[in-house]
Amino acid sequence: MGTTQLDTVPEPKYWHLKTVLSEALDSEFSVGEILPNERDLAARFGVARATLRQALEQLELEGRLQRRRGVGTTVAPPRMGVAVASERHTWPGAAGDAWQPADCVTAAPPSTVARVLESDPEDQVHVVRRSRVTHGQPVAAELVYIPASSVPDLSGIDAPSGTARARAVLRELARLDLEGEDRAVELGSARADDAKELDRLPGAPVLVVTTRYFAEGRTAAVSVATYRADTCRLTFGDSGGVEIHHDPERRAS
Amino acid sequence: MGTTQLDTVPEPKYWHLKTVLSEALDSEFSVGEILPNERDLAARFGVARATLRQALEQLELEGRLQRRRGVGTTVAPPRMGVAVASERHTWPGAAGDAWQPADCVTAAPPSTVARVLESDPEDQVHVVRRSRVTHGQPVAAELVYIPASSVPDLSGIDAPSGTARARAVLRELARLDLEGEDRAVELGSARADDAKELDRLPGAPVLVVTTRYFAEGRTAAVSVATYRADTCRLTFGDSGGVEIHHDPERRAS
DNA sequence: GAGTGGTCTAGACCACATA
DNA sequence: ATGTGGTCTAGACCACTCA
Numbered sequence: 001m002g003t004t005q006l007d008t009v010p011e012p013k014y015w016h017l018k019t020v021l022s023e024a025l026d027s028e029f030s031v032g033e034i035l036p037n038e039r040d041l042a043a044r045f046g047v048a049r050a051t052l053r054q055a056l057e058q059l060e061l062e063g064r065l066q067r068r069r070g071v072g073t074t075v076a077p078p079r080m081g082v083a084v085a086s087e088r089h090t091w092p093g094a095a096g097d098a099w100q101p102a103d104c105v106t107a108a109p110p111s112t113v114a115r116v117l118e119s120d121p122e123d124q125v126h127v128v129r130r131s132r133v134t135h136g137q138p139v140a141a142e143l144v145y146i147p148a149s150s151v152p153d154l155s156g157i158d159a160p161s162g163t164a165r166a167r168a169v170l171r172e173l174a175r176l177d178l179e180g181e182d183r184a185v186e187l188g189s190a191r192a193d194d195a196k197e198l199d200r201l202p203g204a205p206v207l208v209v210t211t212r213y214f215a216e217g218r219t220a221a222v223s224v225a226t227y228r229a230d231t232c233r234l235t236f237g238d239s240g241g242v243e244i245h246h247d248p249e250r251r252a253s
Numbered sequence: 254m255g256t257t258q259l260d261t262v263p264e265p266k267y268w269h270l271k272t273v274l275s276e277a278l279d280s281e282f283s284v285g286e287i288l289p290n291e292r293d294l295a296a297r298f299g300v301a302r303a304t305l306r307q308a309l310e311q312l313e314l315e316g317r318l319q320r321r322r323g324v325g326t327t328v329a330p331p332r333m334g335v336a337v338a339s340e341r342h343t344w345p346g347a348a349g350d351a352w353q354p355a356d357c358v359t360a361a362p363p364s365t366v367a368r369v370l371e372s373d374p375e376d377q378v379h380v381v382r383r384s385r386v387t388h389g390q391p392v393a394a395e396l397v398y399i400p401a402s403s404v405p406d407l408s409g410i411d412a413p414s415g416t417a418r419a420r421a422v423l424r425e426l427a428r429l430d431l432e433g434e435d436r437a438v439e440l441g442s443a444r445a446d447d448a449k450e451l452d453r454l455p456g457a458p459v460l461v462v463t464t465r466y467f468a469e470g471r472t473a474a475v476s477v478a479t480y481r482a483d484t485c486r487l488t489f490g491d492s493g494g495v496e497i498h499h500d501p502e503r504r505a506s
Numbered sequence: 507g508a509g510t511g512g513t514c515t516a517g518a519c520c521a522c523a524t525a
Numbered sequence: 526a527t528g529t530g531g532t533c534t535a536g537a538c539c540a541c542t543c544a
Contacts, residue, residue, distance in 0.1 A: 047534085053512090054532085061440060063439070068542085070540075187314060202268060205314065235435075235436065235438075236489060290530080322530045324523060
């Protein structure tokens with residue numbers, strides 16, 4: 001009878017915990033600071049460690065925390081803006097892009113890539129591996145799939161693999177007239193190899209950016225780039241993550 | 254001595270489980286089919302339910318599965334391509350956009366929004382709520398923050414709130430000359446209100462798209478759109494998720 | 507070797523949908 | 526009423542980092 005209806009929707013403990021921790025992070029901690037370990041935190045809040053971990057996982061997903069096995073849990077800096085595309089379309093490897101070619105092999109593409117390349121899944125393509133580092137931190141790993149038909153004249157290149165070959169293949173690709181680009185972003189989880197390169201555990205959340213490059217009336221190349229979802233904010237457009245100050249009066253010393 | 258080094262890195266059970274399930278989904282299940290319940294599956298694979306759930310969670314994150322409390326786990330259809338931006342810049346609410354205005358209130362924006370609006374966090378702004386439905390399914394919820402200075406002449410509008418007011422405010426905003434746009438995409442987790450609108454549980458993974466609209470040399474409006482990360486693939490560029498067929502010969506029958 | 511986060515277990519109860 | 530997924534517990538052991 002007298003039960004006031006305050007508990008209409010009993011909030012899960014981990015959700016409430018997340019809110020409390022989130023506010024504590026704002027007010028009582030600064031970037032880089034180390035939190036108490038999970039067992040202590042769980043005891044302090046009077047919950048099981050698994051419940052506490054559920055809250056921490058969400059905060060890590062949101063880029064508020066960084067957890068490293070054997071080390072501890074630290075307060076993460078704000079996500080960095082990473083420019084993914086500007087108004088100008090350019091080939092991968094164009095002057096001044098943020099990627100560093102690592103390797104190039106010849107292999108059959110995954111079926112999903114073969115489909116957008118409109119090629120036979122059996123046909124081998126060039127696969128250029130590149131990585132992207134920002135502020136001394138690895139933020140993305142990329143595979144560029146290039147059909148042989150897009151780089152017809154590879155006669156001058158003798159390196160069978162390695163960064164030299166990667167550079168050469170991209171240079172050859174750039175001889176085509178780029179007619180357009182097309183991008184898609186979706187959530188994924190890091191494969192074991194990507195995870196290693198991104199310094200995360202396998203299964204870590206990543207933002208997968210798939211880019212199609214059009215030339216000669218067809219899809220001339222496809223890139224699949226895997227960004228760390230915890231540390232990156234992908235930016236599109238000319239201002240690319242840089243703060244804009246239209247009003248000169250606000251640019252005070 | 255005789256120990257062959259096969260177990261260099263003992264793969265976690267849930268990871269192996271995820272791989273096995275993923276392959277089973279490809280070969281033995283079709284879209285919409287219901288999987289056995291978690292207790293049965295766990296027993297079948299000889300693991301605890303929590304471990305099985307860890308694998309299912311990853312598969313759901315990747316958009317392979319859909320789980321609903323009280324119902325069961327089903328095989329998800331491929332993610333739908335959702336056009337987020339095209340080469341042409343347009344104001345929110347422009348003719349033919351995919352959003353449906355729901356409401357409009359006046360409130361102080363969150364501090365993060367106030368910062369990009371370069372406004373005082375205390376200043377109230379118009380907040381238009383919109384939702385986006387594709388293939389009969391809610392895919393995104395959006396809040397558009399519009400400073401009063403961007404819609405100076407609201408004299409003709411008497412509706413204090415509701416969809417009528419939302420439409421009117423957007424119409425007024427569109428009188429400004431749009432000079433540019435700026436987008437950022439990052440991973441987030443659904444707030445309680447968004448989760449409800451997206452038919453998900455709070456904390457569900459979402460892709461947050463923040464758009465700045467520039468006019469009159471400043472940021473005239475900011476939109477924060479929250480897309481379901483499990484079902485959506487965000488597309489950028491003119492082809493917006495639609496398959497392109499450059500070669501007329503392939504447009505058979 | 508001590509301390510951290512990561513994995514795993516075997517239970518229990520709850521909220522929700524459906525019949 | 527039954528069955529589903531969601532939450533929670535109290536342990537255990539493992540992999541990793543670092544002093």
